[in-house]
Amino acid sequence: MTNPLLQDWQTPFGLAPFDRISDEDFAPALEAALTAHNAEIEAIAQNPDEADFGNTIEALEAAGGALDKVLGVFFTVAGADSTPAREELQRDFSPKLAAHFSEISANKALFARVAEVWDRRDSLALSDEQARVLMLTHRGFVRSGAALEGAEEVRMKQIKGRLAVLGTQFTQNLLADERSWFMELAEDDLAGLPDFVVDAARAAGEEKGASGPVVTLSRSLIVPFLQFSPRRDLREKAFRAWEARGAGGGETDNRAIAAEILSLREERAKLLGYENFAAYKLETEMAKTPEAVRGLLMEVWEPARAQANADAEVLTSMMHADGVNGDLAPWDWRYYAEKRRAAEHDLDEAALKPYFQLDRMIDAAFDCATRLFGLEFAPLDVPLYHPDCRAWEVTRKGEHIAVFIGDYFARGSKRSGAWCSAMRAQAKFPKVQSPVVINVCNFAKSDPALLSYDDARTLFHEFGHALHQMLSDVTYESVSGTSVARDFVELPSQLYEHWLEVPEVLGKFATHARTGAPMPREMLDKVLAAATFDMGFQTVEYLASALVDLAFHDGAAPADPMARQADVLAGIGMPEAIRMRHATPQFAHVFSGDGYSSGYYSYMWSEVMDADAFEAFGEAGGAFEPGIAAALEQHILSTGGSRDAAELYVAFRGRLPGVEALLRGRGLIAA
Ligand SMILES: [Zn+2]
Numbered sequence: 001m002t003n004p005l006l007q008d009w010q011t012p013f014g015l016a017p018f019d020r021i022s023d024e025d026f027a028p029a030l031e032a033a034l035t036a037h038n039a040e041i042e043a044i045a046q047n048p049d050e051a052d053f054g055n056t057i058e059a060l061e062a063a064g065g066a067l068d069k070v071l072g073v074f075f076t077v078a079g080a081d082s083t084p085a086r087e088e089l090q091r092d093f094s095p096k097l098a099a100h101f102s103e104i105s106a107n108k109a110l111f112a113r114v115a116e117v118w119d120r121r122d123s124l125a126l127s128d129e130q131a132r133v134l135m136l137t138h139r140g141f142v143r144s145g146a147a148l149e150g151a152e153e154v155r156m157k158q159i160k161g162r163l164a165v166l167g168t169q170f171t172q173n174l175l176a177d178e179r180s181w182f183m184e185l186a187e188d189d190l191a192g193l194p195d196f197v198v199d200a201a202r203a204a205g206e207e208k209g210a211s212g213p214v215v216t217l218s219r220s221l222i223v224p225f226l227q228f229s230p231r232r233d234l235r236e237k238a239f240r241a242w243e244a245r246g247a248g249g250g251e252t253d254n255r256a257i258a259a260e261i262l263s264l265r266e267e268r269a270k271l272l273g274y275e276n277f278a279a280y281k282l283e284t285e286m287a288k289t290p291e292a293v294r295g296l297l298m299e300v301w302e303p304a305r306a307q308a309n310a311d312a313e314v315l316t317s318m319m320h321a322d323g324v325n326g327d328l329a330p331w332d333w334r335y336y337a338e339k340r341r342a343a344e345h346d347l348d349e350a351a352l353k354p355y356f357q358l359d360r361m362i363d364a365a366f367d368c369a370t371r372l373f374g375l376e377f378a379p380l381d382v383p384l385y386h387p388d389c390r391a392w393e394v395t396r397k398g399e400h401i402a403v404f405i406g407d408y409f410a411r412g413s414k415r416s417g418a419w420c421s422a423m424r425a426q427a428k429f430p431k432v433q434s435p436v437v438i439n440v441c442n443f444a445k446s447d448p449a450l451l452s453y454d455d456a457r458t459l460f461h462e463f464g465h466a467l468h469q470m471l472s473d474v475t476y477e478s479v480s481g482t483s484v485a486r487d488f489v490e491l492p493s494q495l496y497e498h499w500l501e502v503p504e505v506l507g508k509f510a511t512h513a514r515t516g517a518p519m520p521r522e523m524l525d526k527v528l529a530a531a532t533f534d535m536g537f538q539t540v541e542y543l544a545s546a547l548v549d550l551a552f553h554d555g556a557a558p559a560d561p562m563a564r565q566a567d568v569l570a571g572i573g574m575p576e577a578i579r580m581r582h583a584t585p586q587f588a589h590v591f592s593g594d595g596y597s598s599g600y601y602s603y604m605w606s607e608v609m610d611a612d613a614f615e616a617f618g619e620a621g622g623a624f625e626p627g628i629a630a631a632l633e634q635h636i637l638s639t640g641g642s643r644d645a646a647e648l649y650v651a652f653r654g655r656l657p658g659v660e661a662l663l664r665g666r667g668l669i670a671a
Contacts, residue, residue, distance in 0.1 A: 004017055004020040004021050005021060005026070005029035006033070011382070013393070013403050015436060016073045018073075023085045023086060026070070026086075026089050030070055032066070033064075033066040033067040033069075034096070034100055036066050036067070037066070040059075040062075041060075044060060044063065045109040045110040047059075050116075051113035051116040052117060053117055053124055053130060056117050057114070057117060057134050057137055058429065058430075061429060061430075061476050061478060062430040072436075073423065074089070076423055079415050080385070080407050080413075080414050080440045081386050081411075081413045082413050082414070105140065107146075108146070111141045115141075118134060129475055130475075132479065132643060133476050133478060133479060133642075137478075143280070143283075143284075156271055159267060160268075163594075166260060167261070167593045168592075170246075170261070176252045177217070178217045181216070181241050182208050183215045183234070183238055183241070184210055184211070184213075185212060185213045185234075186212070189234060190213060191230065191231075192228055192230040193228050193229060197221075197228055200220070201213035201215060201225075204218070215238050217241060217242050226238065227335060227338040232324060235331040236331045243583065246585030246586050247585040254584075254591070255584070257591070259561050262557035262558065265553065266553075266557040268280075277554075278598040279554075281597060284485060285485045285486060285488075285645075286485045287601070290550060290598070296608065297543055297550070297601055298572075300608075300659055301540075304535075304539035304540050304543060305575065307536030307667075308536035308578060309536075309575055310536070311337075311537065312328055315328055315333060315337060319332055319336055327576065327577070330577055330578065332577065333577050337534050345529060345530040347530050352453065353451075353452065354513040354514060355510040355512055355523075357449065357513050358443060358448070358451055359448070359449070360509045361451055363509055364505055364508070364509035364510075365463040365496075367509070368496075371624045373467070373471065373633055373637075375396055376394070377392040377393070379391070380392055380393045388411070388445075389405055391403060391404065391405045391406075392406075394470055402426075402435040402469070403437070404437055404439075405439070407439070407440045408441045408443050408459075410442040410443060410444060410445065411445075416442055418439075418461070420438065420440075420462045420463075420465035420469070420482075420493075421438055422435055422437050423436040425477050425483075426474070426477075426480045427475065427476060428475045429476055429477075433477075435469050435472065435480075437469040437470055439463060439466055441458060441459060443455050453527055456500055457500055460496050461493045461494065461497050464492045464493035464494070465482060465489075467492060467637055468481055468489075468640075469481035469482060471633055472639075472640050473639075474638075475642075479641040481640050482640070484640060485645045487601070487602035487605040487606060487645075488609075488645035488648075488649075489606075490602070491610055495614055497610075498614040503521075503524065504623075505623075507519070510524075532665075537578055539668065540578050541578055541581040545583075545600055546600045546601040546604065548564075549587070549589075549598055549600040549601070550598055551568045552598070553597060561584050565584050607662055608661075609657045611662040611664070612657035612661045613636075613649075613653065617629075631652050635648050635651040636652050
């Protein structure tokens, strides 16, 4: 066999031999891996022996090893170093993989054996982790409809197919509306806009084939335009177009699509035996019930709304002082908030930047992990997929723990954003495998490489996810590392961001690129104070979206989602000058697919936990308190999804999280 993707990798730590893999290897390797996986699945489903944990559940865990290897490499390069050839492969692979996995979950003979093991679970003397893996496997089959028969099974298939079509249509309509609208700006209209906005407007104009600069509905252009343009008439025009996306009538209108999606989701949940879609969706989350979600959101809502209303008064008087009478409008908020920010927090980004050197920030993230968990990092010279990538061996007391890869710089071949993925996840079954974890970011390349404060937070955030993978210590890969509930997965990452704010960390690692001097304390204080600016607005626009998302899925599906949205907003007393962060016709998180439907709350759920969890360190005496670090590793970072998320949190903290730490962190109650 000559395909390097299908061979045993005789490399340091079994790393993928990137220097020997070429694009032509992927398609045949995927075919071979799918065939192998199908054969493994058939052998499990057709096994003549009585079904037990070993020959069914463990056998499923062990199956698909070749597929994991091929996809671990492919998705790494497809996301971080794409080429037209790799994009074409991805277009080809996505439907194949979707069909492959849905065929497995619809395999009746296989499900019958899983159900047999499940029915006998109490007599099997399983370990806690085994019982959990059995429960998750069985539940996964049931939730995908494997237990349905006859007409119900047919209907489930129709619903899934229709939902996939509607989700794609929703996304495409939104994109079409975003792309078709732009507003030309005369040279006079550019007054007051900073250079970066003018440059972006000119670039957008060229892209649209306009004769001069334009404002488009891309968030990265319209938001700074609303922030900086003193022209109220232009702000209003742009804002109204932004708000009309997906709601303009005609072919690209998303409102009827949203209604149909909600009704199909309700039908699907009922077919599976749930009261409504939210009950179905939240079953697998830490929150578990719509009541728990609403309770948490409303606890934050009142202080956030009070702060937003107080801020609205300040902004209104600034507007009146500007000679504009009447009420503050949604297209005024960002403009006056920016003026206020400039007056109250004159943070000089240019003076700040030399203190955040990429290499020093990597050292800082590593050093915190050394102090908290005893991890050591040694540079590793191995072939990787791009010259910008760097690798380290991670050890503890001389013992190999993981390989960590950092791919930090932006380039055209990388998709935007930042992410953490495991090219190989930790597991002990069917054999011991140590994790290979990668952090991908999009920092501007310069010499020396300098970060903004937000970039540095991103670096810590992704490294928090990496620790969750690297410190994982479970038996089965399906519950390893970040394989946890969606509303729990951001806890380790958001928690790790807090160490960047620890003064002794910045004191040691935020040193000036040229002079080597540590960042002055006064500058640090300014950075931290600016972080909570306009939090009333940000919290309100987010919470309104989360509450509407929940209302859509908790109970009977609304025939008119826009009317339901209006009811919810009236019910919570939405401030006049603030709109939902994502109104229904634009709410891609909720309508493009299932990912965040009745799950938009989970960003805040995680933030409540990370704020509360970090306070445990302060309460015990300091940010590096060894007892708390040990408990964090024992109960949260090493356990993956091997136990219920709420149980894990209570084991760490002695109780469930409260919202007070978040409210303090966002500056919504006094510290
Ligand atoms: Zn994250």
